[in-house]
Amino acid sequence: MNANSSRLKRLSLIMVAGIILFVFGCASAPKDFDPKITGPQLIADPECITLGVANLLGKTITFKGKGFKPGDSVFISLLGVEKGGQKVDLALADAEVDPTGSFVAKVPTLSKVTELLRADMGSNAKMENIVIVSKPPIPAGTYTARAVSMESDLKAETAFGIKDPSAGDAIKDWLGGLAGKIVKK
């Protein structure tokens, strides 16, 4: 009885986790810098995103770095992304390095729309901002994000996961379509 009950409990937990993942996509606890590393480091927050239009636009994506040259400037690229039959690097965010050698680079809305969703920003008849989706987004996968320094040779990398839209994303985008904010062509 006890064994059965604990097996049932475990199964229920797995099912709940599965449902959460299915509905909400990926979720992960924010990673922190490794105190043992003295050189340049990069972390992504969150480490994984899903490609729902509404979800992505509402989500703050940042890349944080430390161990860079103070006063320098950096940009963050996703490496080896498939685009038009070629592998290209996508520059997603940029930042200035502060006096402690750290930076926080936020992915701007325009980068989310054009680089990740491969969509366009436009206006409707009322001149309201809308997202026009006419092509598939960036292929899902685990990419390497690299912080490249402008003035020095310092670089740092981290993994960045991109997943297809979850069921929850699909519902949100359907509602966005009804409201005329997301237009699929």
Place this chain on the structure above:
Amino acid sequence: MKRYFLMGLCVLVVLLGAAPLVCAERGVTDTEIRIGQWGPQTGPAALWGAVARGTGCYFDMINDEGGIHGRKITYYLRDDGYMPPRTKAIAKELLEDKKVFAFASGVGTAPGMAVKKYLDSNKVPWVGPATGSSHWGYPPTRYLFADYPLYIDEAAILVNYAVKTMGKKRIAFFYQNDDYGKEGLAGAEYALEKLGMKLVASVSAEPLDTDLSSHCMKLKEANPDCVLMWVLPKHGAIILGTAAKLGFSPQWMTTSTLSDTDIMYKITKGLFKDVIYTSFGELIDSPHPLMLKYKKAQEKFAAQERWGIFFYAGFLFAEPMVEAFKKAGRNLTAETFVDAMESLKDFQGIGPKLTYGPGKRQGARSSFLAKVTEGGKAVKVSDWMESDVDLQAVLKKIGRL
């Protein structure tokens, strides 16, 4: 003895052979000068990306005429989509992989600011950023030369025209709440103060605002007879549409940013008619000999392009660069180029007169005014007018110096 002579000869030959490598200037060879430019070819700012293609057409024309001192220009255009992270990646790629000698133009203040320090610290000449921000020339940096009139000057010139020529007495200002809008606002306030006047209203909009009803109401309540707008084309269209619905019809004036009158007329459904704007370059149908020559170049090298202000602005912003190549002669280095740029006095192509000098990097301080007519055409309503703004005072006031 003969052996020593031969060895010495060999050493000399090796040294002489290596000399061009040692002395070689990045991006300059016996036959080539490499130039780069970023510009939005896709995305919401793609309209302005015509500047970068215009520069390409200009260089095609220069090459077709034989180049400059035996060198042809190799031009690298990259689409940054108006996204500073991409601009940074492009600047690094073009400088470190393609080894460009210099950058021409480049649309947008934010993209340009993202790479300004990097280009300067690598001693890369950069001529003609395609925005009227004061950041390019103030404070001056050695390798960066601005030739777009300042937004501060444009606003002051418009205010002076409104008050002194048109007799307007109540001026209001509608602007985008960022550096671009605030520099225009500062120029308007400065000019009015000199005339013993003040703005009757100043109303700002955020770039993502789409409903401008309350903004328009605030402007209307101040009862201005003239409103200057310093916004994106989209906001220009919205505010004109909203004002028309509210029966609010002051004299509208605007910056060169909205000077593609053909497009503005279309997106405002004709409401752009009678708007007075500042122009940094000859009008589209100007009989100026250089305009006729450039139009022919467009027909020959870029027939698919629309002959619009932002396309030929690509010629305009790069004109002083080509002039400096001519002046620098065969011995083209970053330093001889800077010397040649600094020697330009009252140089004029299809844009304003340009004067540079040691420590003087904002070459243009003048604009002319034009008025939009039926169908989105325009007519000149003034000659080139020099700004009388004390820039140090204005920049200090807005916390830039």
